[in-house]
Amino acid sequence: GAVELGPYRHYMQKEIFEQPRAIADTLEGVEAIMPEIFGDKAYGIFKKIDSLLILACGTSYYAGVTAKYWIEAVAGIRVDVEIASEYRYRDSVPNPNALVVTISQSGETADTLAALRHAQSQGMQHTLTICNVSTSAMVRECELAYITRAGVEVGVASTKAFTTQLAALFLLTLTLAQVKGRLNDEQEAAYLKQMRHLPVAITSVLALEPQIIAWAEAFARKENALFLGRGLHYPIALEGALKLKEISYIHAEAYPAGELKHGPLALVTEEMPVVTVAPNDSMIEKLKSNMQEVRARGGELYVFADGDSRIASDDGLHVIRLPEHYGLLSPILHTVPLQLLAYHTALARGTDVDKPRNLAKSVTVE
Ligand code: G6P
Numbered sequence: 001g002a003v004e005l006g007p008y009r010h011y012m013q014k015e016i017f018e019q020p021r022a023i024a025d026t027l028e029g030v031e032a033i034m035p036e037i038f039g040d041k042a043y044g045i046f047k048k049i050d051s052l053l054i055l056a057c058g059t060s061y062y063a064g065v066t067a068k069y070w071i072e073a074v075a076g077i078r079v080d081v082e083i084a085s086e087y088r089y090r091d092s093v094p095n096p097n098a099l100v101v102t103i104s105q106s107g108e109t110a111d112t113l114a115a116l117r118h119a120q121s122q123g124m125q126h127t128l129t130i131c132n133v134s135t136s137a138m139v140r141e142c143e144l145a146y147i148t149r150a151g152v153e154v155g156v157a158s159t160k161a162f163t164t165q166l167a168a169l170f171l172l173t174l175t176l177a178q179v180k181g182r183l184n185d186e187q188e189a190a191y192l193k194q195m196r197h198l199p200v201a202i203t204s205v206l207a208l209e210p211q212i213i214a215w216a217e218a219f220a221r222k223e224n225a226l227f228l229g230r231g232l233h234y235p236i237a238l239e240g241a242l243k244l245k246e247i248s249y250i251h252a253e254a255y256p257a258g259e260l261k262h263g264p265l266a267l268v269t270e271e272m273p274v275v276t277v278a279p280n281d282s283m284i285e286k287l288k289s290n291m292q293e294v295r296a297r298g299g300e301l302y303v304f305a306d307g308d309s310r311i312a313s314d315d316g317l318h319v320i321r322l323p324e325h326y327g328l329l330s331p332i333l334h335t336v337p338l339q340l341l342a343y344h345t346a347l348a349r350g351t352d353v354d355k356p357r358n359l360a361k362s363v364t365v366e
Contacts, residue, residue, distance in 0.1 A: 003152050010353045012155035012247070016339050017206060020199035022160040023332075025149035026167050027195055033174045033188050038128060039144035045126050046179040049099040051078040053124070055087055055115040056103040057363070059158040059242060063130075063165040064103050065235035066331050070169065074183075074328070075176035084115035085366075094122035102129045103169075105153060105161035106362040107136020114366075116141060130168045132161050146172070155354045156361045157246045159339050162239065163202075166332050170195065194329055204323050205336045209344075211320050212337055215302055216344030219250065222273055226264055226299075227254040227338075229277040230287055236331045237277050240338030247346040247356050257290035268299040275302045275341070277334050280309035280325040291317070304337050306330075 008014035035042035052071060054064035061083055068079040084102075088111060100119045104112050107129070116127060116138070128144040132153070139145045148164035174191055177183040183191075219225065225244060229237030234256040241252035255264050257276070268274065274294050278287050288311070291301055295316060302318050305311045306325040313319045326333050346353045 003154055009347070010155065010343070012157055012159060012343055012353050015153055015155050015160045016336070016343060018151070019160050019163050019336065020202045020206075022150045022164050023167050023202065024199045025151070026164040027171075027198075028149070030171065030192075033171070033178050033183065033192070035175055035179060037171065038146050038175065042144050042175075043179065045099065045144065046176055048097065049077075049126055050097045051080070051095060051099075052101055053095070053098045053119065054079060054081040054101045054103065055084045055112060055119065056081075057084050057109050057111050059162045059239060060103040060105060060112075060165060062235045062239040062242070063162055063169060064101070065238070066166060066232065067169040067173065069232045069235070070173040070328065071176060074173050075180055076182055077176055077180065082115070084109070085111040088115040088118045092122075094119070094124055096123045096125070098124055098126070100124050100127045101172075102127070102131075102138055102142065103165055104129065104136075104138050105132045105150070105158055105165075107131040107133040107138035108362055108364050110364050110366050113137055113141070128172075130165055130172070132164070154361075156356055156359050157243055157342070163332050163335055166335070167195065167198065170329060194327065198329065198332060201323060201326060201333055202336055205333050206340075208320055208322070208337055209340055212340045213344045215318065215320070216341060216348050219273060219341065219345040220248070220348035222250060222271070224267070224272055225250055225252040226267065226272055226274045227252060227277070228257040228260070228274060228287075228290060229254065230257045230283040231281065232328070232331050233277040233279060233334055236334050236338065237275070239335060240275060240277070240342070243339055243342035244345060246359060247342055247353050248349050248351060249356075250345065257287055260290055260293055265293060265297065268294055268297040270298045270300065272299050273302055274299045275338070276304065277338070278303050278305045278309070278311060279322075279330045279334060280306040281330065284309060304334060
């Protein structure tokens with residue numbers, strides 16, 4: 001049946017606010033880390049594989065890039081991430097010992113399906129999908145699956161599907177780490193506890209909406225924006241920029257902050273808002289000096305920091321604080337304010353938020 005909007009103005013807003021529930025549902029029933037949550041044959045496959053090849057499009061691709069940072073750091077397994085429409089047509093070097101992982105909300109994206117079949121035709125038989133639709137072609141055609149429980153996503157711009165993909169990919173990270181002997185019981189319990197606390201942590205991030213609305217008023221008058229992040233939060237900056245361009249039609253680009261000096265700094269003027277994803281992690285001091293480079297050129301900084309970091313608002317430097325730093329799971333929390341910023345900016349510009357021009361929810365033809 002039709003999904004009701006309830007008190008929300010758009011499906012996108014409703015879906016942003018559903019994230020605590022969507023993540024709780026996606027993690028439901030996971031009492032412990034064990035390969036079987038990905039399928040009966042998962043243990044044998046995970047034991048055998050020596051690397052991962054992640055294939056996806058759009059927002060799902062950025063979930064894959066985040067997973068690369070997690071899996072290489074925690075499980076010590078090499079990960080390649082490729083845009084499905086590129087991989088399917090290029091001459092690559094197949095590795096039969098790689099696990100092919102497709103990530104797809106719909107499970108029907110033509111390029112991702114074609115990329116999966118291409119990998120299989122190259123002799124790569126071990127396949128896993130992270131997918132939101134259990135009856136989809138993707139789930140049928142992959143050996144293993146983890147079904148996210150975001151529920152039906154109506155807004156063309158993906159929100160709850162992305163954060164539930166991240167939750168599933170973090171479970172995959174922990175599972176691979178366990179199989180490779182890199183996760184002890186104590187670490188497993190600590191990570192699981194942190195994951196179960198995500199719905200509460202996201203709820204407190206959603207409460208920042210009024211502050212973000214104030215920023216959105218300023219953004220609505222701009223035609224360009226830059227998003228910066230480093231490490232685990234670089235893909236989150238990419239996703240933030242994608243959300244803003246998809247629904248507000250403001251040109252937005254994301255850069256890993258260390259790359260600023262190799263090009264984008266030339267674009268920075270007083271007219272350029274620079275959104276910085278600045279969690280209180282090991283990269284924070286480096287990021288602060290990147291922010292200095294922007295300030296020195298008159299760029300206006302909009303910083304998403306954590307409660308426990310020492311970044312103070314200043315002239316040309318606006319700060320919104322998330323709760324205390326959330327460690328490896330921080331990308332999930334830092335995604336939420338970027339979704340709200342895009343949403344409220346689009347609202348202020350009067351665009352068709354749920355159905356942005358020229359875009360489709362699911363691209364089932366090439
Ligand atoms: C379209 C949608 C995006 C989505 C992408 C991949 O471009 O507008 O929101 O991220 O397809 O879709 P999938 O269903 O494979 O995740």
